Amino acid sequence: MQEVFDFLKKCQTYYLATVDGDQPRVRPFGTVNIFEGKLYIQTGKSKNVAQQMKANPKIEICAFNGQEWIRVQAVAVEDDRVEAKQSLLDSYPSLQSHYSATDANTLVLYLKDATATISSFAGEPKIIKF
Template structure:
């Protein structure tokens, strides 16, 4: 159900004239908070980026920055934290975290995220829907790209979580230049 924002006077009029005996499912004063996004079901084997060259450009930028910031939602509160893992596997752009972390729980509740990185001159902002890939091969590819994580993660453990991006859009920005948007 979508949130409805009602001016205060209209809300007051509704509450005094109808809310004592109206249907709470139809009354704007009784609207519920927006429900979390549904879990996205995408086959990790068959899904491919729609624009591999643009995906590679985003990957190269994030990889060069080394650290990017990912935003999720925790209830109605945005949460942002630094990440460093980015990997291409089977034509998809992946990130990695641990199931024990709050970020994994937030992604499970709402897989829509935004990522932002700055290289000192330009920045990219990526919006995407993440899909978890539970295959050992996907986890192994990520951990092979970041061997320093093997002290905390293993492709066969229950904690390692890798996600690939779907419905992704990236805006490349710099001071003074027009925004350039790519979809992948």
């Protein structure tokens, strides 16, 4: 999991895919955090992406660092604890002007049953499960 975190953090931007009915939706994200041994992402509860993950929590993340790309398939699980929210917001101080660990909008989710595949044209893919 640490390798997945490091890859996403280094890329700075990754793309999160959800399902909206029968339509895939993809958008850029940048938040990633490790808290209590789990990999977390963050968004706002008022956003369409939050509603899509609530309806169908299966997601996929994709990022490219210039030489390798990663795809992470997982189930996004909401963690409504203040401590989980605060940990992520502490890692991204710029978000604290928009979100708070105690507001009704901040949503943090950890990735469950995750399979990450790191690929390149140079060799065999590396698979990481967490």
